[in-house]
Amino acid sequence: xxxxxxxxxxxxxxxxxxxxxxxxxxxxxxxxxxxxxxxxxxxxxxxxxxxxxxxxxxxxxxxxxxxxxxxxxxxxxxxxxxxxxxxxxxxxxxxxxxxxxxxxxxxxxxxxxxxxxxxxxxxxxxxxxxxxxxxxxxxxxxxxxxxxxxxxxxxxxxxxxxxxxxxxxxxxxxxxxxxxxxxxxxxxxxxxxxxxxxxxxxxxxxxxxxxxxxxxxxxxxxxxxxxxxxxxxxxxxxxxxxxxxxxxxxxxxxxxxxxxxxxxxxxxxxxxxxxxxxxxxxxxxxxxxxxxxxxxxxxxxxxxxxxxxxxxxxxxxxxxxxxxxxxxxxxxxxxxxxxxxxxxxxxxxxx
Amino acid sequence: xxxxxxxxxxxxxxxxxxxxxxxxxxxxxxxxxxxxxxxxxxxxxxxxxxxxxxxxxxxxxxxxxxxxxxxxxxxxxxxxxxxxxxxxxxxxxxxxxxxxxxxxxxxxxxxxxxxxxxxxxxxxxxxxxxxxxxxxxxxxxxxxxxxxxxxxxxxxxxxxxxxxxxxxxxxxxxxxxxxxxxxxxxxxxxxxxxxxxxxxxxxxxxxxxxxxxxxxxxxxxxxxxxxxxxxxxxxxxxxxxxxxxxxxxxxxxxxxxxxxxxxxxxxxxxxxxxxxxxxxxxxxxxxxxxxxxxxxxxxxxxxxxxxxxxxxxxxxxxxxxxxxxxxxxxxxxxx
Numbered sequence: 189x190x191x192x193x194x195x196x197x198x199x200x201x202x203x204x205x206x207x208x209x210x211x212x213x214x215x216x217x218x219x220x221x222x223x224x225x226x227x228x229x230x231x232x233x234x235x236x237x238x239x240x241x242x243x244x245x246x247x248x249x250x251x252x253x254x255x256x257x258x259x260x261x262x263x264x265x266x267x268x269x270x271x272x273x274x275x276x277x278x279x280x281x282x283x284x285x286x287x288x289x290x291x292x293x294x295x296x297x298x299x300x301x302x303x304x305x306x307x308x309x310x311x312x313x314x315x316x317x318x319x320x321x322x323x324x325x326x327x328x329x330x331x332x333x334x335x336x337x338x339x340x341x342x343x344x345x346x347x348x349x350x351x352x353x354x355x356x357x358x359x360x361x362x363x364x365x366x367x368x369x370x371x372x373x374x375x376x377x378x379x380x381x382x383x384x385x386x387x388x389x390x391x392x393x394x395x396x397x398x399x400x401x402x403x404x405x406x407x408x409x410x411x412x413x414x415x416x417x418x419x420x421x422x423x424x425x426x427x428x429x430x431x432x433x434x435x436x437x438x439x440x441x442x443x444x445x446x447x448x449x450x451x452x453x454x455x456x457x458x459x460x461x462x463x464x465x466x467x468x469x470x471x472x473x474x475x476x477x478x479x480x481x482x483x484x485x486x487x488x489x490x491x492x493x494x495x496x497x498x499x500x501x502x503x504x505x506x507x508x509x510x511x512x513x514x515x516x517x518x519x520x521x522x523x524x525x526x527x528x529x530x531x532x533x534x535x536x537x538x539x
Numbered sequence: 540x541x542x543x544x545x546x547x548x549x550x551x552x553x554x555x556x557x558x559x560x561x562x563x564x565x566x567x568x569x570x571x572x573x574x575x576x577x578x579x580x581x582x583x584x585x586x587x588x589x590x591x592x593x594x595x596x597x598x599x600x601x602x603x604x605x606x607x608x609x610x611x612x613x614x615x616x617x618x619x620x621x622x623x624x625x626x627x628x629x630x631x632x633x634x635x636x637x638x639x640x641x642x643x644x645x646x647x648x649x650x651x652x653x654x655x656x657x658x659x660x661x662x663x664x665x666x667x668x669x670x671x672x673x674x675x676x677x678x679x680x681x682x683x684x685x686x687x688x689x690x691x692x693x694x695x696x697x698x699x700x701x702x703x704x705x706x707x708x709x710x711x712x713x714x715x716x717x718x719x720x721x722x723x724x725x726x727x728x729x730x731x732x733x734x735x736x737x738x739x740x741x742x743x744x745x746x747x748x749x750x751x752x753x754x755x756x757x758x759x760x761x762x763x764x765x766x767x768x769x770x771x772x773x774x775x776x777x778x779x780x781x782x783x784x785x786x787x788x789x790x791x792x793x794x795x796x797x798x799x800x801x802x803x804x805x806x807x808x809x810x811x812x813x814x815x816x817x818x819x820x821x822x823x824x825x826x827x828x829x830x831x832x833x834x835x836x837x838x839x840x841x842x843x844x845x846x847x848x849x850x851x852x853x854x855x856x857x858x859x860x861x862x863x864x865x866x867x868x869x870x871x872x873x874x
Contacts, residue, residue, distance in 0.1 A: 254678055256681045306858060307861075317609075317817050318813075318857070320810060320813055321810050321817075321854060321857065322854055324810040325851055325853070332847050455685070510696070510701075511697055513693050514689075514690060517693055520686040520689065521669065521686035524682045524686060
């Protein structure tokens with residue numbers, strides 16, 4: 189029990205239902221290749237893995253530091269492009285992945301620092317606007333530098349031998365192909381990153397961030413340089429987002445503006461964090477899992493409802509499968525008002 | 540005893556430095572662009588674009604100044620205004636495509652009036668439903684208004700479909716006027732006129748009327764205005780509706796400028812609008828005007844000189860301005 193507490197940094201989920209749900213998610217993801225055979229299901233599982241890291245790192249900003257950034261997809265994209273372009277240009281080797289990851293991390297952290305210095309100094313509200321502007325400039329830049337980035341089409345690239353679908357690895361009676369190895373690489377990387385983020389928010393540093401969020405003036409009066417803490421938090425979140433981008437690129441074997449940089453993904457992350465629960469990293473896990481599942485399967489359910497109500501007015505229009513984002517948007521607004529701590533907040537209250 | 544004259548407050552020192560920025564940028568660009576006629580065309584086009592951005596941004600900055608609400612949903616009003624106008628177009632098709640300047644102009648005014656009315660009403664609902672519960676909480680405001688933006692955009696897609704809709708210009712406003720070497724698109728002239736009218740009207744209302752006095756007082760110190768017996772909430776709603784109507788007007792102008800509508804068009808402009816508002820100083824109408832012209836003119840020059848850097852130039856411009864004045868050109872006193 190003690191080791192478990194240490195692994196979770198002394199911040200267990202609290203709440204029986206919540207623990208149960210998180211265990212279900214963890215076990216489903218850990219045994220996804222066995223439980224849900226088929227490429228589509230494995231794609232969903234991998235997507236949940238890297239979106240958990242992305243949403244958790246965003247929660248470090250939004251929930252723990254209390255600043256709204258719209259540049260998180262930019263850092264996600266930097267990671268994706270870093271790994272992707274390295275693999276594309278230097279060939280499919282592990283060195284390329286490491287090199288690309290390292291370069292992406294460096295760029296993401298440096299950029300986060302510069303943006304933070306410009307906007308966190310004055311008012312947190314500037315930060316939201318400036319990150320939005322910088323992120324949109326970056327995504328335009330990425331699609332315009334088509335010689336380097338492949339433009340709107342992005343880049344397809346090959347992974348190292350061991351991660352390719354054709355690779356066979358035999359242990360006893362089992363044969364594991366490269367795709368499953370890639371999945372587990374992503375799963376464990378995501379798990380470790382998540383636990384590290386949990387460590388960060390429960391460290392003294394994380395407590396200071398929360399103090400700044402709750403009462404900036406008081407934190408400053410206690411002697412904490414709020415700008416420094418916010419900037420470090422911003423850089424950490426940017427770095428984690430870049431690593432999530434690397435995982436995304438490794439799974440998709442593709443990188444491009446639509447999957448990493450678009451504003452829609454930024455909105456997706458916001459929805460995940462807010463609906464799951466701000467200010468608790470477990471919320472990011474729930475939010476990411478629910479969102480990715482909804483994105484994939486809710487449309488089918490809505491198609492059924494839409495079909496079933498075809499004779500009624502308006503309803504089929506409202507339940508049209510393309511309207512799923514409308515419903516999540518409504519849920520988003522409602523959860524900001526009524527469940528400021530999202531699903532996790534609800535589950536903890538009903539412990 | 541001091542003579543009576545000295546009892547009055549010292550005149551507020553006028554700050555002229557930001558006013559020189561636009562002419563300065565234009566002057567620097569002249570030798571770089573080379574040909575004077577191209578330069579005039581670029582400058583005028585930039586000014587027209589700047590006016591449209593100003594119309595949109597002024598609503599946002601006014602709402603922020605008075606209510607301390609940063610409305611990320613502002614983009615939705617732009618889109619709604621443009622779509623509202625577009626749905627009236629089939630009814631007015633005859634007058635819009637008649638070969639008469641007056642008919643065209645009347646039809647355009649009707650479209651604008653409808654768009655502003657629709658967005659004002661929507662603004663009322665938005666303020667009541669979405670924003671009222673979260674006054675004074677910036678984080679929630681940003682989140683909730685982004686949520687409102689998502690819902691509004693999805694509703695527009697549900698009603699009008701996700702594809703681009705064409706919005707052709709009225710007959711009389713197509714084409715360009717030629718003065719010697721210089722070609723000026725007619726519609727851009729209209730945009731400049733509308734922008735100047737809006738700017739002048741805002742300055743007049745803010746500086747010369749009782750309502751304007753209350754609004755300015757509310758920006759400086761809302762509690763005091765309330766203590767003096769004025770209903771500041773009513774003022775809030777009014778300003779929010781006006782801000783939304785301005786976004787609607789901007790949406791129509793922007794839609795005609797691009798001659799097409801997309802559900803995401805509002806959000807696309809918002810990026811520029813935020814840059815403008817940050818440059819001008821959150822809450823300042825004058826700063827917003829200069830910021831809008833500055834951004835549009837700079838973007839136009841760089842678009843001509845180095846097309847790939849156009850949006851990057853705005854970020855650079857913003858960074859430079861913030862290095863010079865970290866709260867924007869004309870920071871509002873209290874913040």
